[in-house]
Amino acid sequence: MKTIGVLTSGGDAPGMNAAIRAVVRTAISLGMNVKGIKRGYSGLIDGEIIDLDARSVADIINRGGTMLYTARSGRFKTSEGIAAAIENCKKFGIEGIAVIGGDGSFRGARELSNRGIPCVGIPGTIDNDISSSDYTIGYDTAMNTALEMIDRIRDTAQSHDRCSVIEVMGRHAGYIAENVGIAVGATDILIPEIESNADEVISRILEAKANGKQHFIIVVAEGVGNVEGLAKEIMDKTGIDTRATILGHVQRGGNPTVLDRVRATQMGNAAVHLLYKGIGNRVVSYKGSKIVDFDINDALEMKKEIAFDKLTVARETSM
Numbered sequence: 001m002k003t004i005g006v007l008t009s010g011g012d013a014p015g016m017n018a019a020i021r022a023v024v025r026t027a028i029s030l031g032m033n034v035k036g037i038k039r040g041y042s043g044l045i046d047g048e049i050i051d052l053d054a055r056s057v058a059d060i061i062n063r064g065g066t067m068l069y070t071a072r073s074g075r076f077k078t079s080e081g082i083a084a085a086i087e088n089c090k091k092f093g094i095e096g097i098a099v100i101g102g103d104g105s106f107r108g109a110r111e112l113s114n115r116g117i118p119c120v121g122i123p124g125t126i127d128n129d130i131s132s133s134d135y136t137i138g139y140d141t142a143m144n145t146a147l148e149m150i151d152r153i154r155d156t157a158q159s160h161d162r163c164s165v166i167e168v169m170g171r172h173a174g175y176i177a178e179n180v181g182i183a184v185g186a187t188d189i190l191i192p193e194i195e196s197n198a199d200e201v202i203s204r205i206l207e208a209k210a211n212g213k214q215h216f217i218i219v220v221a222e223g224v225g226n227v228e229g230l231a232k233e234i235m236d237k238t239g240i241d242t243r244a245t246i247l248g249h250v251q252r253g254g255n256p257t258v259l260d261r262v263r264a265t266q267m268g269n270a271a272v273h274l275l276y277k278g279i280g281n282r283v284v285s286y287k288g289s290k291i292v293d294f295d296i297n298d299a300l301e302m303k304k305e306i307a308f309d310k311l312t313v314a315r316e317t318s319m
């Protein structure tokens with residue numbers, strides 16, 4: 001392969017820039033050219049494609065967001081969209097693509113691979129919900145941001161003897177909620193993988209109150225929803241002054257942590273080595289402390305279970 005492309009797709013995640021940098025510089029080290037495709041698959045369809053050299057990716061390893069912009073492309077799900085994308089690959093001489101994103105982005109990578117443009121996926125999402133990989137780019141930074149925010153909320157909850165119900169990101173996955181919940185000593189943690197009910201949360205709060213606790217943090221993953229409703233119910237049934245906070249997109253920004261920069265660099269590098277050998281339809285993953293890769297079909301079929309035992313640890317250590 002002489003020329004590869006790189007794109008970011010789906011929700012942005014801190015560390016995506018570090019992955020772009022690794023892709024570009026590894027490719028250059030191996031004697032290849034690199035094209036940056038802007039706004040994910042939308043930019044591929046529209047021909048928003050630029051040349052990248054080693055200096056184009058200087059000073060981005062430390063920056064959140066993605067210098068290539070990102071999008072979720074509805075058009076790429078149509079045969080016309082895919083045809084236009086392939087046409088542009090030919091026009092710009094793109095022989096393979098490193099795709100940084102989540103499951104949806106990998107499905108797109110599979111479409112292109114099946115049509116003669118080998119693609120390699122690099123897991124990038126704060127949610128950590130890519131089954132083939134123990135770790136996804138952005139996850140560590142997002143957790144640390146949520147942690148810092150909740151530590152701040154805790155100061156005010158403590159001062160007012162309040163209960164704070166805090167929603168963290170994760171529409172389908174409770175990884176952020178579970179770990180951040182443990183790290184802030186939450187009285188309860190609600191995740192979409194397990195059915196929860198307000199009465200159980202309330203009885204945990206009352207139990208902790210009976211043990212002398214005067215302020216309470218409840219961490220709720222976005223997929224569970226309705227933090228306002230839960231806060232009201234807690235207030236109505238316990239009489240404890242309760243506030244709800246949705247942390248939202250603050251968790252997607254900011255400078256990536258060491259872990260995110262290092263993993264992004266390793267995975268970006270590994271993806272290019274595959275493309276260099278002409279290998280596509282793979283997803284680079286971090287498994288058991290090693291960088292490995294899987295066939296995209298297998299990767300998309302895999303199931304990853306949240307560590308339910310951690311919830312027990314959380315419960316036994318928060319009282």
Ligand code: F6P
Pocket residue numbers: 011125126127169170171172222252
């Ligand atoms: O997948 C990453 C994520 O941040 C989820 O946690 C969240 O549910 C979703 O993206 C939000 O998407 P958007 O930025 O389109 O609102």
